[in-house]
Amino acid sequence: MERIDTKRRTKVLPRTERPRLHKVILVNDDFTPREFVVGVLEAEFRMNESEAxxxxxxxxxxxxxxxAVFARDVAETKAARATDAGRSKGYPLLFTTEPEE
Ligand code: TYC
Incomplete structure (x- = not known):
């Protein structure tokens, strides 16, 4: 007698969630010159002058x-490089990151 095959053949694929994007946030301070902030935005985030x-x-x-928003590692690297650019001149310029909702 033939057996009924009850084995499930449809594959259950794991639902892979897209990694969240992370925002790079520019924080104001009272010391960093405006033109310096604009220069860092142009150099590190490839903005033109009016965007910056x-x-x-x-x-x-x-x-x-x-x-801007990037994959987490890119956001963190860019924020660190941009913050370091200010620190190298003695400015308290700060870029932080946070995940998008
Ligand atoms: N507030 C600074 C000044 O008046 C300029 C500045 C703008 C600094 C934005 C940081 O994220 C910043 N010189």
């Missing part, structure tokens, strides 16, 4: 501004 000015002014007026 807009981001710098927003951080200056509101305290913080989102610069």
């Amino acid at each position: 000015l807009k981001v710098m002014i927003t951080a200056h007026q509101r305290g913080v501004c989102v610069v």
Whole structure:
């Protein structure tokens, strides 16, 4: 007698969630010169001058501004490099990262 094959043949694929993107955030301070902030934004985030000015002014007026979003490691590397650029000149310029909701 033939057996009924009850073995499940459909593969259950694990649901892989896309890794969250991380924001790079520019934090205002009272000491870093505006032109220096603009230069760092242009160099590290490949912004043109008008984009960089807009981001710098927003951080200056509101305290913080989102610069861009990247995969976590890229966001952390860029934030660290941009912060180091300020530190190398003795400025307290700070870029932080946080995951997107
Ligand atoms: N507030 C600084 C000044 O008046 C300029 C500045 C803007 C510094 C944005 C940091 O994230 C910053 N010289």
